[in-house]
Amino acid sequence: xxxxxxxxxxxxxxxxxxxxxxxxxxxxxxxxxxxxxxxxxxxxxxxxxxxxxxxxxxxxxxxxxxxxxxxxxxxxxxxxxxxxxxxxxxxxxxxxxxxxxxxxxxxxxxxxxxxxxxxxxxxxxx
Numbered sequence: 528x529x530x531x532x533x534x535x536x537x538x539x540x541x542x543x544x545x546x547x548x549x550x551x552x553x554x555x556x557x558x559x560x561x562x563x564x565x566x567x568x569x570x571x572x573x574x575x576x577x578x579x580x581x582x583x584x585x586x587x588x589x590x591x592x593x594x595x596x597x598x599x600x601x602x603x604x605x606x607x608x609x610x611x612x613x614x615x616x617x618x619x620x621x622x623x624x625x626x627x628x629x630x631x632x633x634x635x636x637x638x639x640x641x642x643x644x645x646x647x648x649x650x651x652x653x
Contacts, residue, residue, distance in 0.1 A: 531593035533558065533577070534567035539594045540606045542579060542586075552579065576610065583622045584615040 531539075537549035537558070550567040552558050557580040558565055571577065571590055579586045588607040598606065637645065 529593065530570040530572055531595045532567065533560075533565055533569045533571050535595040536571055536590070536593060537577075537579070539597045540588075541597070541600060541603060542588070557581070584611070584619050586611045586615070 534546055534550040534553055537543050537552070538546040543549040543552065549558075553565055553567040553569070556564045559578045559580075560569070560571065560575055571593060573590055573593060575590050577588050577590065579588070587610045589610050590607055592606050594606060
């Protein structure tokens with residue numbers, strides 16, 4: 528197989544849990560190839576680099592094999608190569624560390640653990 532649909536490839540290579548989530552990501556502009564937003568029906572070829580934005584970072588994958596059937600996790604190194612920049616992973620780590628500060632709007636009051644972490648952070652600042 529020389530070509531595959533991008534939504535099927537994203538699902539088959541386990542980047543997204545379901546094909547419909549992969550198709551929605553394409554429709555909403557979170558999947559790009561060479562800086563261009565792609566539709567779910569876009570055919571991909573070996574050697575292309577796919578960028579997937581999953582906030583807060585953007586993952587980049589180089590396609591090594593085009594597939595449309597889901598494969599086991601052990602076979603993923605044969606399917607794609609992760610070429611995500613190290614700065615993206617540093618950004619992910621920083622977000623994870625400071626998670627209690629960047630609270631999503633509407634999630635309600637902080638839990639007791641969040642409040643204690645916030646109090647400890649503020650006391651360290653003083």
